[in-house]
Amino acid sequence: MAARKRVFDLLRTINVATCQCPAHSHTGNFQVTHSTLSKDYAFEIKCSTVRYGLGVTKEVGQDLVNLGSKNVCVMTDSNVVSLSPMKAVLDSLTKNGVNYKVYDKVKVEPSDSSFKDAIKFAKEGEFDSFVAIGGGSVMDTCKAANLYYCDPNAEFLDYVNQPVGKGKPVTVQLKPLIAIPTTSGTGSETTGMSVFDYEEINAKTGIAHSALRPILALIDPLHTLTVPRNVAIYSGFDIFCHALESFTAIPYTERGPAPENPALRPVYQGSNPISDVWSRFCLQALHKYFTRSVNNPDDIEARSSMHLAATMAGVGIGNAGVHLCHGLAYPIAGNVKTYVPEDYGSEPIIPHGLAVTVTAPAVFRFTAASDPDKHLEAAQLLGTDISAKKQADAGKVLADTILGYMDKLGIGNGLSSMGYNIEDIPKLVKGALPQHRLLKIAPVPQSEEDLTKLLEDSLTIY
Incomplete structure (x- = not known):
């Protein structure tokens, strides 16, 4: 049965991919139909632009200049703020004349309370772009701050996944976010996920939408040398x-x-x-x-x-x-x-x-x-x-x-x-x-x- 199912899945894929123009529609048009629309028939691949290389962090200032950024919100945590990855980011911003403000209070394994504190910081600035430098907690926090900064009238639970929140789709335009991971694990630099501990239920939940994805992930292996x-x-x-x-x-x-x-x-x-x-x-x-x-x-x-x-x-x-x-x-x-x-x-x-x-x-x-x-x-x-x-x-x-x-x-x-x-x-x-x-x-x-x-x-x- 498993082999038969794979054959039919392949035929469906070929059918969708086959050219349907008059010149070619007579070939390869396998009539394998869905008996119900309750199942999906397609997938799509979305991810951030990825740039990988030793020392690539030094390019972030130029990237922000290329974006036309004038005032950048840089988010990190209390550990990374004093380490060489953060120094590399700020040196690049300073060298390229990019104004910035630093938020270094991101909580490792963030909660709704720590998200709200970061959101408050973002809303108090006039930011036109965001940079996250740290692990998954930093990147997830920065995604949420960007979202609620760009939709200042939204209630916190509006975008949180159901059934905890309302799970509303993101329709506002977010600011550019560049992610620079310092750990090797979460992959948050390429995803539209933002995860946090919801204290009311003592469990994690999150926000999931492709709009949250960073526009650019700078993958710099030099940062991993300081990981305990x-x-x-x-x-x-x-x-x-x-x-x-x-x-x-x-x-x-x-x-x-x-x-x-x-x-x-x-x-x-x-x-x-x-x-x-x-x-x-x-x-x-x-x-x-x-x-x-x-x-x-x-x-x-x-x-x-x-x-x-x-x-x-x-x-x-x-x-x-x-x-x-x-x-x-x-x-x-x-x-x-x-x-x-x-x-x-x-x-x-x-x-x-x-x-x-x-x-x-x-x-x-x-x-x-x-x-x-x-x-x-x-x-x-x-x-x-x-x-x-x-x-x-x-x-x-x-x-x-x-x-x-x-x-x-x-x-x-x-x-x-x-x-x-x-x-x-x-x-x-x-x-x-x-x-x-x-x-x-x-x-x-x-x-x-x-x-x-x-x-x-x-x-x-x-």
Whole structure:
């Protein structure tokens, strides 16, 4: 059945792509019709312009001059503001005569409160462009600040994803935003996603619209040389899950409903042939460079390759989407108790990359039946010999592959290592259920009982 379905999907693709002009419409016009319009039939690829290279940050001032920028809002966090990446940005702006103001209060793992503080700062300036220099938290915060600066009368929940907010489409014109990532993980520099902790429900949610995408991402591997060990580990596992979830997401032809207007096609559209290219690239890069980049922070080849992989994963997730690992991670991070990882300050926090990874073995055991071949291929790309493996073993093979990376890089023994126990599971499930945008991208539907078991199976993982 799976092979037959792939044949029909290919015929549909050929039918759409075939020239329909009178001279050619008599050939290649396979009459494979949709029995219902409840499923989509197309995907589209959107991403930021990407410029990659050692030292490319020095060009940002010229880019802003080329845009005609007169007054720039530069956003960062309290750590990056004193590091060399920030100095490189400000030196370039000063050299090119660009006026700017700096907001350095971005919160790592931002909340609705920290978003609102950044939005207030933006609204108090007369900015014509934005620059985000930092990790995913900085880029996501800057996207939100840009949006609400350009729509000053909007209520905060107007653009927040349903069912938490109203999920309104963005119709205002945003200011140009240039993103300069300093970590290798989120891929936020290429996506239309802005994620935050919504304090009222102790879970993450976000804003999703293509208008939020930065117009330019400057990918400068020099910035990765200052990233601490645990930040490199957790950021790398964020790439890991981005690639695996996008690769195994529901096929775009199975996602529905089809939009009434192409402008309404969602940001997350399901796996597709182009996003799969990026996912495969990332999995291969992880196999070759992930452990090297952590254990040898001065290995410029490894750190550069991980930096590029993060951006490529962003292209993939920004169009295909992520599913259960991320949907479950949001309440895991939002309900943190006393867990304080090394390299992340003194306040309790479960870094995003850790939160998404801890359930990954259970998730891919659960989803493997949807497409065993893809799950086995993912394991192979990550370095596992699958020559003697059966389709029925796909979930276990991929889960064991993931566990091997987690063990090698020192990830603790499941949710219990972060302070969670069996009594916490109902609260975590409650926080996952509103993540409709993510859960429906999973290749198999889930019940509340399924989510409960995935979390229970993740309490201890080794």
